[in-house]
Amino acid sequence: MAAPLPVAPDSADPNFADLIAARPGLSMHAQDGLVMEEVPLSRIAREVGTPTWVYSAGTLRRRYRALKAALDGAGLNASVHYATKANDNQAVLRVLAAEGAGADIVSVGELRATMAAGIAASRTVFSGVGKKAEEIRFALGQGIFQINAESVEEIAMISAIAAEMGVLAPVALRVNPDVDAKTHAKITTGKAENKFGIAFEDAAPLYARMAALPGIRPIGIATHIGSQITEGVAAFHAAYARLAEMIRGFRASGLPVERVDCGGGLGIPYRDEVAPPPEALAGAIKATLGGLGLPVMLEPGRWIAGPAGVLLASIVLQKQGSNRRFLVADAAMNDLIRPAMYEAWHGIVPLDPVRFADDAMPADIVGPVCESGDTFARGRAMPLMAPGDFIAFLDAGAYGAVMSSTYNARPLAAEVLVDGNRFAVVRPRQMPEDLLAHQRLPDWLAP
Numbered sequence: 186m187a188a189p190l191p192v193a194p195d196s197a198d199p200n201f202a203d204l205i206a207a208r209p210g211l212s213m214h215a216q217d218g219l220v221m222e223e224v225p226l227s228r229i230a231r232e233v234g235t236p237t238w239v240y241s242a243g244t245l246r247r248r249y250r251a252l253k254a255a256l257d258g259a260g261l262n263a264s265v266h267y268a269t270k271a272n273d274n275q276a277v278l279r280v281l282a283a284e285g286a287g288a289d290i291v292s293v294g295e296l297r298a299t300m301a302a303g304i305a306a307s308r309t310v311f312s313g314v315g316k317k318a319e320e321i322r323f324a325l326g327q328g329i330f331q332i333n334a335e336s337v338e339e340i341a342m343i344s345a346i347a348a349e350m351g352v353l354a355p356v357a358l359r360v361n362p363d364v365d366a367k368t369h370a371k372i373t374t375g376k377a378e379n380k381f382g383i384a385f386e387d388a389a390p391l392y393a394r395m396a397a398l399p400g401i402r403p404i405g406i407a408t409h410i411g412s413q414i415t416e417g418v419a420a421f422h423a424a425y426a427r428l429a430e431m432i433r434g435f436r437a438s439g440l441p442v443e444r445v446d447c448g449g450g451l452g453i454p455y456r457d458e459v460a461p462p463p464e465a466l467a468g469a470i471k472a473t474l475g476g477l478g479l480p481v482m483l484e485p486g487r488w489i490a491g492p493a494g495v496l497l498a499s500i501v502l503q504k505q506g507s508n509r510r511f512l513v514a515d516a517a518m519n520d521l522i523r524p525a526m527y528e529a530w531h532g533i534v535p536l537d538p539v540r541f542a543d544d545a546m547p548a549d550i551v552g553p554v555c556e557s558g559d560t561f562a563r564g565r566a567m568p569l570m571a572p573g574d575f576i577a578f579l580d581a582g583a584y585g586a587v588m589s590s591t592y593n594a595r596p597l598a599a600e601v602l603v604d605g606n607r608f609a610v611v612r613p614r615q616m617p618e619d620l621l622a623h624q625r626l627p628d629w630l631a632p
């Protein structure tokens with residue numbers, strides 16, 4: 186049976202004004218329309234074209250500082266290691282490097298990016314379930330701060346490489362605490378069925394064996410239970426309580442523990458989620474791990490970068506289907522894949538103050554890619570729009586550009602950084618013809 190005709194937008198959705206009011210880096214002006222810091226976004230859309238990612242340096246700084254202040258305020262000796270995977274643009278990394286951030290990386294590519302941006306390897310933790318030997322060698326050669334090992338096989342590999350290089354690898358065990366983070370199934374990582382980490386019951390004997398290996402300096406334990414965790418800090422609390430119990434056990438057996446890595450995962454409100462403030466996370470860490478007197482690490486990605494970015498797009502056309510209105514944008518799932526991949530909800534607002542204030546009727550907002558999954562929103566309250574009108578996808582600073590592709594031979598969108606009243610293109614649009622120029626034909630296919 187066909188879905189019923191949406192006669193009214195989803196009343197649970199926040200309206201444009203509420204969305205913008207909740208995002209301090211953005212404001213709506215009668216003349217200039219939607220403004221990021223002091224730069225009208227329509228100016229960027231006109232000068233740079235669309236689709237384009239735009240990041241706010243001010244929001245990145247403000248959020249990094251808020252997180253650090255919450256950890257310091259709880260009396261924790263904490264270091265923040267920004268999860269590079271959320272947004273690895275050099276400009277974003279530089280802003281965070283200047284704030285004193287360390288990094289969390291999952292590949293040599295990310296390590297090269299963070300080092301190029303001024304974050305030393307000695308402030309960087311290497312996570313990931315499938316690090317290759319050459320990546321481990323490179324990271325050790327650069328003096329990596331910590332490697333979070335995820336399996337007994339990997340520990341053997343790290344020890345062999347380090348011993349051959351004549352160094353001691355600083356290794357923490359990533360433990361899987363089997364805690365339900367109550368987030369989307371594709372981004373939960375701390376349940377027993379997930380591929381991540383070492384089973385809780387295996388960790389203690391493994392840590393003892395690790396301490397006896399020639400190439401390894403045991404550092405402590407790490408965990409990361411999932412991403413976009415909202416609705417309280419109970420899951421964090423449960424996971425960290427298990428870590429604390431484990432560390433006490435290690436100590437009782439005479440095994441050294443230097444620090445504990447609490448991972449990332451703090452969620453943000455995209456729609457109406459109640460995301461815990463960083464003070465609540467800091468409180469959960471203090472309540473569970475605080476008594477151990479150890480330095481703690483955090484690996485936040487989304488919380489810092491998500492609200493700092495938008496994706497600008499233009500309306501290509503508005504079309505009427507048999508029972509739905511479609512707004513076809515020039516951004517697509519190849520740019521922002523989160524709605525297609527996780528059914529994620531992103532605020533979508535017009536840049537034009539007149540459209541912003543207009544009466545809204547439900548529309549499906551879609552991209553031009555040849556997949557029905559290329560749908561950003563269904564039954565969303567949107568005004569009538571004309572070709573060339575600009576829209577912004579909110580909270581697109583994390584897991585946006587980094588997850589984009591050239592599917593349908595589409596360009597990789599440009600990236601722009603705004604800082605106060607200035608803006609700059611920090612990665613130009615990459616055109617399909619440039620990518621075509623990189624392709625090669627073997628002789629046997631030559632005409």
Ligand SMILES: Cc1ncc(COP(=O)(O)O)c(C=O)c1O
Pocket residue numbers: 268271289312313374409411412413448449450451484485486487488583
């Ligand atoms: C090991 C690790 N640390 C940190 C993060 C960052 O997560 P988030 O962006 O949710 O803070 C991730 C991604 O989920 C991760 O896998």
Ligand SMILES: N[C@@H](CCCC[NH3+])C(=O)O
Pocket residue numbers: 270372412413523527583584
């Ligand atoms: N890519 C996911 C988050 C994954 C976090 C990485 N472990 C998202 O967009 O929500």
